[in-house]
Amino acid sequence: MDTMTCIKNRRSVRRFTEQEVPDEILEELLEAVRWAPSWHNTQCWEVVVVRDKDNKEAIIEQLSPGNPSARGVRQAPVVLVFCARIGISGYIKGNPLTVKGDWSMFDMGIAGQNFCLAAHARGLGTVHIGAFNHKQVDRILGLPEEVESVEIIPLGYPAHPGLKPTRKEKQQFVHYEKYAVSTRSDPG
Numbered sequence: 001m002d003t004m005t006c007i008k009n010r011r012s013v014r015r016f017t018e019q020e021v022p023d024e025i026l027e028e029l030l031e032a033v034r035w036a037p038s039w040h041n042t043q044c045w046e047v048v049v050v051r052d053k054d055n056k057e058a059i060i061e062q063l064s065p066g067n068p069s070a071r072g073v074r075q076a077p078v079v080l081v082f083c084a085r086i087g088i089s090g091y092i093k094g095n096p097l098t099v100k101g102d103w104s105m106f107d108m109g110i111a112g113q114n115f116c117l118a119a120h121a122r123g124l125g126t127v128h129i130g131a132f133n134h135k136q137v138d139r140i141l142g143l144p145e146e147v148e149s150v151e152i153i154p155l156g157y158p159a160h161p162g163l164k165p166t167r168k169e170k171q172q173f174v175h176y177e178k179y180a181v182s183t184r185s186d187p188g
């Protein structure tokens with residue numbers, strides 16, 4: 001599958017069949033995480049692979065009320081919790097280098113999407129899930145203080161293709177040379 005086809009045809013999948021995900025495919029998808037770019041190659045990700053039914057149920061209880069992916073997390077044979085080691089990405093000698101502070105969310109987004117695209121290329125479905133009680137999930141997974149959950153990604157074979165939501169047209173978000181003449185004062 002070429003890159004553009006993979007990017008454009010990947011959909012959020014929220015219903016899965018019972019078909020197991022072979023270990024070697026999961027390993028390949030985790031390899032896609034491994035090769036994601038990150039701030040100064042800090043690779044702040046920690047990935048928890050959950051297959052146990054009770055463990056999954058404990059996580060499902062922490063999803064936001066009415067989260068449309070709850071059933072998908074229950075059905076998926078594998079659920080991954082993407083976590084970030086805080087305080088390294090975007091930092092130099094313990095201090096944030098930019099006004100953006102901790103860049104772990106950025107690195108995690110790339111790593112998570114690498115995973116989802118690699119899964120799609122293998123005929124597997126995923127969905128990024130961000131709406132949940134992160135502190136409770138951190139506790140359930142036994143994460144140390146410096147590691148925080150960021151997103152949950154269920155993985156499995158799609159029961160049916162995800163719906164294709166519309167997208168903005170490029171002219172609605174692409175700006176050439178400048179967005180506008182700046183009215184901001186010089187930040188120094």
Ligand SMILES: Cc1cc2nc3c(=O)[nH]c(=O)nc-3n(C[C@H](O)[C@H](O)[C@H](O)COP(=O)(O)O)c2cc1C
Binds near residue numbers: 130162163
């Ligand atoms: C950071 C992030 C958080 C998301 N959180 C949730 C979520 O909590 N529940 C859910 O069902 N989908 C969630 N989604 C999936 C989006 O709703 C979905 O990507 C969007 O509607 C576009 O659909 P598509 O992925 O099929 O292109 C999330 C996506 C992203 C990128």
